[in-house]
Amino acid sequence: MRNERIEADRTDDGPDPTGAPGRPRWRQRLSTTLALIRANPTGRLALRVVIGVLGALVVTIGIVLIPLPGPGWLLVIAGLGIWAVEFHWAKRLLAFTRRHVHGWTAWVKRQSLALRLVIGSVGLVFVAAVALLSIKYSLGIDVIAQVLRYLATN
Numbered sequence: 001m002r003n004e005r006i007e008a009d010r011t012d013d014g015p016d017p018t019g020a021p022g023r024p025r026w027r028q029r030l031s032t033t034l035a036l037i038r039a040n041p042t043g044r045l046a047l048r049v050v051i052g053v054l055g056a057l058v059v060t061i062g063i064v065l066i067p068l069p070g071p072g073w074l075l076v077i078a079g080l081g082i083w084a085v086e087f088h089w090a091k092r093l094l095a096f097t098r099r100h101v102h103g104w105t106a107w108v109k110r111q112s113l114a115l116r117l118v119i120g121s122v123g124l125v126f127v128a129a130v131a132l133l134s135i136k137y138s139l140g141i142d143v144i145a146q147v148l149r150y151l152a153t154n
Contacts, residue, residue, distance in 0.1 A: 034085070048086050055083035055090070068134050 037043040062075030077097060083090035108116060136142050 051082060051086040055079045058082055067130050 034047070037047050056079070058079030059076055060079075062072050062077075062079055064072075065075060066072035077094070080090055080094045080097065084094045108119060111119075132143055
């Protein structure tokens with residue numbers, strides 16, 4: 001029963017206008033809607049403007065969040081994905097990024113456990129340093145000095 005429901009959600013009974021069999025239904029609807037919007041010159045221009053502004057907003061928020069611990073790079077890549085809907089250069093850049101991230105991930109998986117632990121530790125130290133420096137220079141709170149002062153008094 002559950003598999004039938006999942007399969008019903010994934011595929012559409014009608015022919016796929018893009019020619020890709022087995023695509024999820026929401027992607028088929030999105031492709032059809034975008035094709036209808038692009039059919040009109042005004043709609044095409046409006047779509048490019050909306051995609052451009054929305055992608056720029058997401059990328060800008062991601063760039064602001066990069067030095068902070070959190071999803072900064074994820075938002076930059078998501079904004080690039082939004083731009084890739086309408087701009088060919090963004091689609092190429094997104095493919096380049098994907099290739100390199102998958103290559104890096106595959107390389108790390110092939111390494112020994114000890115090296116993976118070193119890579120993870122270096123990553124954690126980097127994130128901690130960025131977080132501490134962000135707190136120090138944006139909020140004016142020197143966390144390390146306060147911890148050392150606390151340890152000295154207790």
